[in-house]
Structures are given as structure tokens and as C-alpha cells.
Amino acid sequence: MNTPAVRRPNRALWRGAHLATLSPDSPWGWIPDGAIVTEGERIAWVGPAAALPAGLAVDAEQDWGGGVVTPGLIDCHTHLVYGGNRAREFELRLQGASYEEIARAGGGIRSTVQATRSASDAALLDATLARARVLLREGVTTVEIKSGYGLSQADEARCLRVARAVGERLPMTVRTTALGAHALPPEFAGRADDYIDALCDWLPGWQAEGLVDAVDGFCEAIAFSPAQIDRLFSRARALGLPVKLHAEQLSDSGGTALACRHQALSCDHLEHLDAAGVQALATAGTVAVLLPGAYYFLRDTQLPPVAALRAAGVPIALATDHNPGTSPTLSPLLMMNMACTLFRLTPEEALAGFTRHAAQALGLHAHLGQLTPGRQADWAHWAVDHPNELAYRFGHAPVCRVVRAGQPVQEVLA
């Protein structure tokens, strides 16, 4: 009997650029004049071009022609699915109204809920795809997309379906996060506990439809208490879903400690995090996701405790937090610049924040976030001489060409 030949996946050799692999073994994971061998969607070999295995047979060879190659960027906290915008609220805040005042008066998240509920499926998808394309153009190959502007069983599911559709229409890995506990919808006014009960009941249906990779909440005086988030997270964990939390953004509410008791993948924002919260993150192995866009746009002055996080060995990720109310940006490189200028991250920490540590914030670090053998062949090729240039510019980004799962994506963007 003939044994069928096992065909190896298509093998390609890429060379002619410096590599910032983001492997933690050396600064930047730097490999000058490097090469990558891919087999199908995965990286098979990475190293100096001079050390390529002798006699390597490849099906295709590409010359980058200079520049620097980094892992594909990972935007691990976005709210890409929504209708309308909040430019009027921006004007009000510039005149002195605070984010909390606007929210308590029924504006803020609730005004976006209204606009989202009244948008058609097609309009929501088109707007979300347009936003995702901007991220992809700036090197983002993986994006987390939260719901949170539907706040009913049907509208949250609709937003999660739109998020899933982004991963089907564009060459990006999409992780969906159910953020029903973002704000109290009008039909549950004065009944926050009942709303949490409803969310606990809706979760299994969304999960069964394949819509949920993680569960998130907003733990804050204007949103939900630690006790309410605790009930939601207990339900999520019982269903086998990981959790993450918007925590300590506007005040120290104790959300981080609570989330860490549920082994949260990440706690996000953290401007008001105290020493006990830093320790809780370190003990639980939870990633701190810092969001300089929201800090800047709300004209916050309370800095997240970066030095303490660093000293405790907590991995720090960054994200755009794209949303219409507090961070209407779609530029990861601008966020890297702001993380350096406002939060005092180093440019290398900023890049790790959008690659290695962002992968960890999504539970994907074994597969994404570094240019190392076995991981998915996702990268961004930048017209720069050194990766420290990525955090250096602001307001414009260097030219970037993107490869996702071994395939160039430029034609999708044309």
C-alpha cells in the first residue's frame, strides 16, 4: 500500500531588514540584518540572515529592502462597534462639564447606546470595518472588540456579531468581549442588580452562538459596584469565560482586587490604582492595560502607578481604547508616544505594550506578540532604522506594510 506523501506547508524566506522580535531574551529582541522563514501561517525559523540553515529549500523568497520588522501590533482594548459620535460632549467638557456629570445627566455612554440601537446592522458593520481598516494600516493584526453600546440582549448580540464579522471580512485576528456591564440601560433605571441578573442569564446564549471570548465590566461609581461585578464574573467563570475589567479609572473602587480574585486576564485604565492593587495584579499574573488616549482626552491629571507596576513585575500593555466618548483615536503609534511622554514608559516598553504584553492581556501570548518559531507569522514592516522611532513621531506614522498569517495584506487596504 502506498503511504500518501505528507506535503509540508508552503515555505517562504523573508530577508533584508532588521528584526525587533520582542522576544524577552534581549533588548527589543533585536536581530540586525535578520531573516524569517515561514511555513504556511506560522514562523518556522528566525535569526540573522547570515545564520540561515545551509541548503534550505523554499517555495518563495522576499526581500524587504531595508527597514525594521516588528510583530504585528495587538490592540487589546477597543470599543469599535458604535453609532454616532460624541463631539458635542467634547465641546461641553471643554466648557467645564466633567465626564461623570455628563454621564449622570444621561449623556456619555447612554447617548452612544441610543445611537447604536438606532443604527442599522449594515451601518454598524460599515462603520466598524472602516475603523478596523485604519488600525490594520498602522500595523494592527489582532484587535479586541468590546460590545457595550447595545445593553439589551438583542443589541449586545448584534454588536458582538458585527465584531465577529470584522475577523471574517479583514485579515485580522478578532477577540470579542461582552461588555454588557458598561452602563445601566434606561429600561433598568434604578434596578442595577436586576440588570446584572439579566446579563448573567444572557451570557450562555451569546456564548453558545460563539460570540464571546471574554467578559468585561466597568467598575465605578457611575457604573457597577465590585459586588455587582463579582456576581457577573462568577457567572462568566462558571461558564469557562475569562474576564477583564475597566478598573480604578475615575476613583479607587477596589475593582482590581476583585478582578484578580477571578484571575482576570487584564485590568484596564488603573489611574487610581493603589499599592494593594499593584500587588494583587502581580500575584494574579494579571496584565495592567494602560490607556493614554482616555487619560489625555479626559484631561486627567492622576497618573497610573507605572513605577510601582514596573517594580512589581506586572506586565504593562497599551491600547487605543478607541471609543466615541473618551478616546476617539485609531493610532497605536500615537498611543505609544503618549505612553512615553505622559506615563514615562520607555519606547521599548511601549512597543512591548502593543505586542508581547497585549497578547498576554488577551490570553494569546503562546501564539502571538513575538517573532519567534511556532507563533503566527504576523508582522509589520516599518520604514525606520530603529524601533525606537515608532514611539517618537506623533501625528504621522512611518510607512508600514503588513503580513498576517504569512500573507501580505496590502491589497485588502488598497
Ligand SMILES: N=CN[C@@H](CCC(=O)O)C(=O)O
Ligand atoms: N470607561 C469606560 N468605558 C470607555 C468609555 C466609554 C464611553 O465614554 O463611551 C473607556 O474605556 O474609556
Ligand SMILES: [Zn+2]
Ligand atoms: Zn474601554
